[in-house]
Amino acid sequence: MSEFWTTEVHKDIYEMKYKTLKKLFSEKSKFQQVDVVETRGYGKMLLNDGLVMITERDEFVYHDMICHPALFVHPNPKKVLVIGGGDGGTAREVLRHKGVEKCVMVEIDEVVINACKEFIPQTSCVFENSKLELIVGDGVDYVANTKEKFDVILVDSTDPIGPATPLFGVDFYKNINLILNDDGIVVSQAESPYYEVEAQTSLLKVLNRVFDNVYIYNFSNLTYPGGLWSFSFATKKYHPTKDLNTDRVKESELEFKYYTPDLHLSSFALPQFMLNNCKGLIKN
């Protein structure tokens, strides 16, 4: 089979096209179209409904940045919940922290899990980890019904269309609040500050209805439209930069390709246009 292009279409103004060597997996699940392709420049790539979720080449950026800021600000995270993140990369990073005793991961789409198990071991290797409790189910139901409590919750969702829509709503975060310990932190995928201002500020408004301390921080990967992307960071107690204990990072002896303590602190410094957009919605 000859090479072809895998295309992500962006609002009829922009397309990102990746030279593709081979289609490895393609299935319409109950929730979305799931594809895994082998690209020429980015290794294997997972797409949900035609949007690039991860590539082998740059997944380290997203997964470092969804996980390590919260896990190094919280002084002793033992129980972590991941909502979504079916590729496994977020849970993989969580379980590199030796103090974490248990990571529960709730992914709605088993097809994503199975596709990654078969074709992307770089992230799905975590499914072998005995500290991982993998639940195939709806994260919304899980947080409404579980009796467990968590130190850190990471909402590794797709965009607020399709199956992930309720993950951007206030009821979901009210339940998150109830299952977070008194010094808990919740980090959520918070969209593009350039392209998705409405979705980003809407999420911050929802978080403000539930949490006293809401912040947002940025990273820059290769394969999301516009490069710059954000995570929200909501806490019951801790400050995302003042409460970073850089000694704990050193003592962890973990090595990263993207995260550093300096970068952690810097990622909370926002460009002026974001300060304007997020005015009144984030604390200093």
Place this chain on the structure above:
Amino acid sequence: MSEFWTTEVHKDIYEMKYKTLKKLFSEKSKFQQVDVVETRGYGKMLLNDGLVMITERDEFVYHDMICHPALFVHPNPKKVLVIGGGDGGTAREVLRHKGVEKCVMVEIDEVVINACKEFIPQTSCVFENSKLELIVGDGVDYVANTKEKFDVILVDSTDPIGPATPLFGVDFYKNINLILNDDGIVVSQAESPYYEVEAQTSLLKVLNRVFDNVYIYNFSNLTYPGGLWSFSFATKKYHPTKDLNTDRVKESELEFKYYTPDLHLSSFALPQFMLNNCKGLIKN
């Protein structure tokens, strides 16, 4: 005429396609193919040899970040040289600093200047500024022959292929050194830390042969491949973060869409993979 796509091709692995309403300008100059198009999502867009140089929507990011870090670290920049930057955006930002008495801009390609004068007033408005001395000529020759001296030099070049190649060489920077005042700063377009590691580290090596203090910092715009992009920052005296006087930023009363003093400081915090790539080539 119906809509069509303007495509930037990236190393046969990746393409960026912009929905285009109209071709406004297209001419093969002595140096390169120069195009201006009206896009659906980014306003007017300038391309040299098929690579996006600026768009009306996001040029503020690049121009804030090439200019303001150096102009706020230097305590009193009066004379500034811009090499390249034919669209005018860099010189425009320089001349917003009231203390700057003169900005010399040396652009090799008059076709770029004229295209921007006609179609992109957002950046080319600076050509009306009486403090601007516009020279159509080769920046390499200019720095070899001028008797003038500068406080800050901004090398706003295209990639190290085609007409800009000598702007990445050691002879060019030896001459830059000679025409920089004793507390001078030179900032240069330093390529993508993801895609152009070789070009980026090669430039840092060249700078290290000439300057004692070499640093690199990042920004993230919409229309460069991978989003994340770098500028080098080489100085005879000043430190790019310790010597930032945030009071001067306030006193300037300038308003920005991207630059803030916090963001300035943060932009020098590099992801770990860049620290690895740039090891031995940058100071702390």
